[in-house]
Amino acid sequence: MSASLEAKVVGLCRELVRLDSLSGREQRVAELVSKEMRELGYDHVETDELGNVVGILGAQTTQASAAFDAHMDVVPVSDAPRWTHEPFSAELAEGCVWGRGTTDVKGSLAALVVGLGLLPRGVLQGTVVVSASVGEEAVEGLALASVLTRHPVKRVVICEPTGLRLGWATGAGPVYAWRRPAWQPTPRGLSEASMPCTS
Ligand SMILES: [Zn+2]
Numbered sequence: 001m002s003a004s005l006e007a008k009v010v011g012l013c014r015e016l017v018r019l020d021s022l023s024g025r026e027q028r029v030a031e032l033v034s035k036e037m038r039e040l041g042y043d044h045v046e047t048d049e050l051g052n053v054v055g056i057l058g059a060q061t062t063q064a065s066a067a068f069d070a071h072m073d074v075v076p077v078s079d080a081p082r083w084t085h086e087p088f089s090a091e092l093a094e095g096c097v098w099g100r101g102t103t104d105v106k107g108s109l110a111a112l113v114v115g116l117g118l119l120p121r122g123v124l125q126g127t128v129v130v131s132a133s134v135g136e137e138a139v140e141g142l143a144l145a146s147v148l149t150r151h152p153v154k155r156v157v158i159c160e161p162t163g164l165r166l167g168w169a170t171g172a173g174p175v176y177a178w179r180r181p182a183w184q185p186t187p188r189g190l191s192e193a194s195m196p197c198t199s
């Protein structure tokens with residue numbers, strides 16, 4: 001990753017983390033994601049009735065090649081006295097971004113929105129749907145199902161933290177069953193890349 005790209009991803013990640021977005025209160029994050037997508041030149045950007053932000057790269061078709069999803073909400077802060085950095089400070093320290101939701105999944109959301117948005121359009125084959133969904137921490141998959149109903153795709157990539165290893169999702173219809181890999185996320189393992197360190 002180039003230094004400028006890394007700075008842009010980390011910068012957006014920190015902006016996202018500073019916005020407290022408990023399930024049902026994702027509006028400010030949604031507005032920021034939507035603004036970022038428009039500035040990056042996504043071909044279509046919409047916010048649906050649930051509050052999901054959907055960016056389209058490529059022509060709008062009846063079936064896109066792939067969808068990438070990262071949720072915008074976070075769980076409440078627990079064990080506040082044990083946090084070594086203020087949960088919504090998005091402090092950059094020890095080569096990491098610290099804060100609630102950094103690993104799960106605002107770091108992924110920032111990388112997804114920026115990384116795909118900056119790809120030269122000729123590189124992408126077909127149409128790609130980028131979904132920033134609401135309420136995943138409350139009802140996993142329900143908001144994404146709404147997105148996929150309106151934007152059918154062949155494949156879905158869920159950008160949950162898995163220690164940089166791939167897990168496979170299986171299922172039929174709009175709701176996908178996530179088969180968790182037999183490993184735990186290793187947030188510290190991400191620190192060398194100046195990526196998020198804690199959720
Ligand atoms: Zn998550």
